[in-house]
Amino acid sequence: MLNYTQLIQEAFRGVVQKALLFVKENGLDEDQALYFSFKTDKVILPDFLRKTYPSEMTIVLENQYRNLEVSEDEFSVDLSFSQRFYTLKIPFSSLIFFSDTGAEVSFEFKELPQENKAPSLETNKEKKPPQKAELIDLKTLRGKKS
Numbered sequence: 574m575l576n577y578t579q580l581i582q583e584a585f586r587g588v589v590q591k592a593l594l595f596v597k598e599n600g601l602d603e604d605q606a607l608y609f610s611f612k613t614d615k616v617i618l619p620d621f622l623r624k625t626y627p628s629e630m631t632i633v634l635e636n637q638y639r640n641l642e643v644s645e646d647e648f649s650v651d652l653s654f655s656q657r658f659y660t661l662k663i664p665f666s667s668l669i670f671f672s673d674t675g676a677e678v679s680f681e682f683k684e685l686p687q688e689n690k691a692p693s694l695e696t697n698k699e700k701k702p703p704q705k706a707e708l709i710d711l712k713t714l715r716g717k718k719s
Contacts, residue, residue, distance in 0.1 A: 578683065585680040586665040592673060593643045596634070605675030606635040612669060612684075617662035622654070629669065632661065 596607065610631040613623060622630065634641070637653040640660070649662040672679035 582682055585671075585682065586668065589668065589671050589680070590643060590645070590648070590665060593641065593648050597641045597643055601635065602675045605673065606633055608633050608670070608672040608674070608679075609663065609668060610670035611663055611667040613667075615664050615667050617649075617660070619654075619659045622659070622661075631670075 592607070601607070608631060610629060613626050613628060613630050616630070618630075632650075632652060634650065634652075638650050639658065640649070640651040642649045646666070647662055647664040649660055651658040651660050653659075668682050669684070670679070670681050
């Protein structure tokens with residue numbers, strides 16, 4: 574069965590990726606900040622941050638960030654902690670929340686069990702034979718007469 578919830582979650586992650594690509598090229602507006610909350614288990618971050626945030630962390634891209642890089646599956650950014658820059662590498666699949674204050678947009682991501690993920694169109698080889706289509710007059714369904 575097609576899992577629309579998973580498809581929507583993947584689409585939202587794609588929106589975040591495109592927003593980051595835009596920010597990489599154009600920077601942030603003066604009144605704009607990007608908030609990211611994520612699970613830290615698959616994130617590459619310094620040990621002192623992992624000890625402080627063993628399961629979840631929130632970061633803000635606003636003033637003190639640099640070296641933003643965006644790929645299909647993840648993004649990395651250098652953020653300032655205690656007046657020193659550290660690199661964080663965050664898979665889009667780790668995101669649990671995103672907000673853009675300038676656009677007043679936010680997304681909450683749900684983590685779905687692996688078996689509930691939507692099948693890939695390329696790997697879904699179990700196809701049912703096409704069924705004969707039957708035309709239905711919508712007027713009949715609505716109870717209207719011609």
